[in-house]
Amino acid sequence: MSVPEVAESFTGEVSRVTLGATKDSGGTRTSTVTVGGARNMVYGGSRQDTGEKPVIAMDVLDSEPQDWPQVLAEPYKDVLDKPGEWAKKCVDELGADLICLKFEGIHPDKANKDASHAVKVTEEVLKAVGVPLVLWGCGNDEKDNQVMPKVSEAAKGENCLIGTVTEDNYKALTAIALADGHNLITEAPLDINIAKQVNILASDMGFPLKRIVTFQATGALGYGIEYAYSIQERQRLAALGGDKMMTMPVICDVGYESWRAKEAQLADAPGWGAVQDRGPMWEAATAICLLQAGVDIIRMRHPRAVATVKNFINQIWSSQ
């Protein structure tokens, strides 16, 4: 039976952002990663419209995490206090496309470490792995403004992805990321209007839109994922509709959010299955769910969850 055409007349597309600089481009990375490029909604239109394959950025913390559940800490138990070795393990053994260096330890309420520590860790990780880096502050504006510019400088020329900048705190990091040749993460709290506003603010400072990746905040499965899901779909629709301030690829923080879930943490939960299976499953399911809405870079933590999600991505994006 002949079936009508359902072709959409989208005019825009998600912009492509390339992370990492190899020797030829003045960096020391051994590989680069390109994300974005979708010309339709997820599974919409033809498979040629799907854009670049989504990638996984595995989290490495600058300081040994104090509050990781045992199931999550176990696979990394020998490297949790050695960021360089930790990163190497993620890349060599677990297939990380990117390393996301999260500066948890600089937070004033946590280990309150200083810029020299952060710079040292950055250098260590740059040396240990060849994949591009994501450099992510602690979320305390004052401390991030003190430390992250130094981190940026330490990774100058490596074409990293650095963040995050928010509506209330964007100037310092935007300026330094521009000067050091990095890409920028703009953050908004599950609010599409603020998301656009931060992009406009960064752009007004002369930061090229084509080097921005957006972070809309992430909710784990069962903990507000529906808000993140719909924001991502709306962002994709805005990009396809030609809104230049919304064409950026998207990063989401699945690792941190999903491991806070009761389903991942609770050791004794009769009827829910073993905790060893539950945590990695919850993290993987959160990532898979967000992939359906359209995300480009996924921050993740557990090796099993990473393997499950990589397997899914390879099925959908590679056999074109």
Place this chain on the structure above:
Amino acid sequence: MALTGLEIFKLLPKTNCKKCGMPTCLAFAMQLAQKKAKLEDCPYVSEEAKEKLAAASEPPMRKVSFGSEDNQVQVGQETVMFRHEEKFYNPTVLAATVSDKLTGQDLKKRIESVNSLQFERVGTKIGAGAIAVINDSGEASAFAQTCSQVADSSSLATILVTESPEAMAAAVGKTSEATPLIASAKSDTAEAMAKIAKENNCPLVAKAESVEALAELAEKIKAEGVEDIVLSLDGLSLPEQLYNLSRMRALALKKVFRPLGHPTISFVADGDATAQSATATSLICKYSSIVVVDTVEPYAFLPMLTAVMNVFSDPQKPVQVEPKVYPIGEPDANAPLMFTTNFSLTYYTVESDVEASRVPSYILVVDTEGTSVLTAYSGDKLNEKTVADAMAKHNVEKLVKHRKLIIPGYVAVMSGKLEEATGWEVLVGPRECSMLPKYMHEIWK
């Protein structure tokens, strides 16, 4: 697609005979468009007009239900591509398989493990909605026997899965009072399967390898007199399935292409429990009305069910928790007491961080009509009065011996007034509740 009043008017006799009770045919048409009048009120309406109007009033995607009176499931009737446009209506039904090769204790155990896939989340019961009996044996008698045992030992809605019309005919009567979904008719068995579906008044799955073949098969089955059809794409890779499910949804909703205006079913059999759960999650999000999996692992089922719950929630209505006092851990009369709002996202974030602190505590949930702390404060739904009222209503004075209340850092500004209104000492907590564990350990002694 609903017709406008003028479009309906064109189909009416235009005689203004007033027999319908309206002064003119146009007035009657307007009433029809607003569903305030019935077409039967017009004695002179033509057969052609009746058909067109009936067709136009049908939803773009049919509803299909099956199961027993007590355990009925319904699928279909969706109206949008993306949940933010309105909402998704009928949550995906998750089913687990039972093979008819199993017998005796093995069969009994398997049915029990499917039955036990029931959970409670956020005060709502969620669980497997159906049990799918698979004719792996290839024999009609074994299939009928297993179906009969499943009907006896499970109250879940059943899906009977066989490609053999003989096996289906043998099994279909075995589900006692309940209506099974029967799966599947292919092009060469369409007539035979449709006959069984019609005689037993069951919905029927149509299975084909392409969207075009599926549209044709669905029309063929409809011509045999079966209207409740569920569509199944057969033998495709996962990406092909997902792309075609999206295409079918668009054809049904945007093009009102009737042959594909039915709910869909997908079968997930490849990979381990985790891989099946991952695949099923993508099918839940992207338009499969029923997903049948082989795994019965609770750890794989719980996230699938949660995904259904989240994706099918109404984006217009904030999900709320009941305003009351929630004990976390086993708090005693010296345990800290704090409040937050009844927006579920706010509450569950606070709850998880209080749990993480491992300090047994009480969380008082103030009714802010499902808004977050800052929104509720600016909307005057969270102020010294609403907090004091909630404290009185839920008798917090009896719960704890101390008179100290921890408040969210974002509403520090209400401290003074709140102390006046309650006589309690107010302690300003952190702005972000991820700081709660540290706060509790350092400040709360």
